[in-house]
Amino acid sequence: MSTQTRSTKLVTDFPDKENENDIQYRQYVQNIVAEGQKQVQNGQTFTLDQVEKKLEQWLK
Secondary structure: OOOHHHHHHHHHHHHOOOOOHHHHHHHHHHHHHHHHHHHHHHHOOHHHHHHHHHHHHHHH
16 A cells, blocks of 8 residues: 555544644554564564564663
8 A cells, every 4th residue: 555545544534533643643653564564574573582582682
């Protein structure tokens, strides 16, 4: 789905009482999720073991 299509759907699906900040935040979240989905499709993920090892390093 293109950015324009997602933006149009976002605005038309929002309740009338929502403000511009709410719309911008929702669009931000949708963009983050879309980027994560692309990363998964491209194999840019970590196994649970890899995450646990990284976390151990960070918490030292």
